[in-house]
Amino acid sequence: MQSKIRIAKYISNAGYCSRRDAEKLIEERLVKINDKLCMHPSDTVTANDKITVGKKIIKLNKAIKLWKLYKPIKYICSTKDEYNRKKIFDLIPQDFPRIISIGRLDFMSEGLLLLTNNGDFARKLELPTTGYERIYRVCIRGQIDLKYLKKINNGIKIDGIFYKKIKIKIDKSNKNFTWLIAKLKEGKNREIRNICKHFSWQIVKLIRIQYGSYKLGRLKEGQIEEIKIKTNA
Numbered sequence: 001m002q003s004k005i006r007i008a009k010y011i012s013n014a015g016y017c018s019r020r021d022a023e024k025l026i027e028e029r030l031v032k033i034n035d036k037l038c039m040h041p042s043d044t045v046t047a048n049d050k051i052t053v054g055k056k057i058i059k060l061n062k063a064i065k066l067w068k069l070y071k072p073i074k075y076i077c078s079t080k081d082e083y084n085r086k087k088i089f090d091l092i093p094q095d096f097p098r099i100i101s102i103g104r105l106d107f108m109s110e111g112l113l114l115l116t117n118n119g120d121f122a123r124k125l126e127l128p129t130t131g132y133e134r135i136y137r138v139c140i141r142g143q144i145d146l147k148y149l150k151k152i153n154n155g156i157k158i159d160g161i162f163y164k165k166i167k168i169k170i171d172k173s174n175k176n177f178t179w180l181i182a183k184l185k186e187g188k189n190r191e192i193r194n195i196c197k198h199f200s201w202q203i204v205k206l207i208r209i210q211y212g213s214y215k216l217g218r219l220k221e222g223q224i225e226e227i228k229i230k231t232n233a
Contacts, residue, residue: 004044007033010051012119014058015098017079019119030054064118066229067099070219071113077104088113091222102126102211106190111136111208112216115224125212128186135210136192138180141202143173148199158198163191177204 005013011022011031023041025031031038032052033045045051051058071077075086088101092115102114102122116122125132155165166184173179182192196203209216219225 004046006041007031007038007043007045007051008041009119010045010060011053011058012100012123014051014060015100015117015119016053016058017119018100019123025053061097061117064121064229065097065116065226066121066214067115067224067226068214068216068219069113069115069224070216070221071105071110072221073108073110076107077101077113092224103187105208106193109206109208110221111206112211112214112219113208114211114214121229131185132212133183133185133210134187134208136182136184137171137205137207137209138182138192138196138203139205140178140180140196141176141204142178143175144170144178144180144201146170152195156195156198158194161188161194163188163195166191 008019008022008026011017011025012019016022017025022031026038026041029037030053032050033043034050035052047060069088069091071088075088075091077088079087079089081087085107092099097117099115099117100119100122102116102125105111105113114125116125124130149168149170152163152168153165156163164184164186166182166186168180168182171179171181184191188194192206193203207216214227
């Protein structure tokens with residue numbers, strides 16, 4: 001007997017889009033099950049059902065795959081943009097399967113971005129509860145007082161938002177620049193940028209160098225490379 005899963009999860013696991021975006025497609029009446037309009041994200045399907053989004057037939061990816069991409073600055077982690085900015089998916093070779101990003105990096109941030117063909121796997125790596133550590137190198141203009149690093153390491157509240165303890169230390173510095181290493185697990189939206197802004201630190205570069213056990217390594221800007229999946233990332 002074929003196991004059933006919710007249609008939104010099916011579309012996400014097929015690597016077409018996130019589960020949330022799949023629910024939107026269903027609300028917009030763009031999804032069909034066996035040529036009949038899908039009316040609700042809770043509808044269930046099996047691998048034997050015919051699923052279409054618009055005119056495209058969606059099929060499950062049996063083998064979960066993972067890639068790492070060096071995201072350059074001035075690229076967005078989205079498939080659409082009202083300002084017509086460059087997208088990370090413009091960097092993906094045309095012969096690639098449909099893939100989704102695991103988390104995001106903001107427009108002016110660069111470095112390691114993980115991509116997969118499976119929505120559930122992406123969600124597993126994104127959730128703060130799974131405890132995957134993100135490591136960043138941050139270049140700040142000028143020098144930094146160590147007392148502010150102690151405040152950050154103890155947890156800090158900014159504009160009503162509490163940022164949990166993160167591990168941040170000076171990597172190297174001179175009179176013009178200070179390089180920091182920041183390690184965090186929670187990963188709130190623009191967390192490092194918001195903290196730096198709070199202390200009036202001007203960010204010159206913000207590079208993610210590691211996500212869980214997956215490292216940027218020697219990857220060059222815009223380069224993508226398939227990596228072996230580790231069960232304990």
